[in-house]
């Protein structure tokens with residue numbers, strides 16, 4: 001699963017099929033209809049990121065695993081300049 005994280009307002013929000021935004025608006029995003037790819041907008045990239053959480057952790061099958069930060073070059077996330085209209 002993908003979680004958007006904002007250092008400005010300390011939000012930590014799992015993406016869903018509905019557009020989600022942190023409290024201050026620095027980061028927002030949505031899963032696309034395939035449930036795998038996402039669109040994300042980050043105003044201040046030094047203070048926001050998308051974190052990948054393994055499903056094994058999300059669903060409790062394992063107690064330990066590695067999370068990661070998605071790079072801007074990720075083929076799973078379109079980092080957009082602004083919210084699509």
Ligand SMILES: [Zn+2]
Nearest residue numbers: 006009022024
């Ligand atoms: Zn924020």
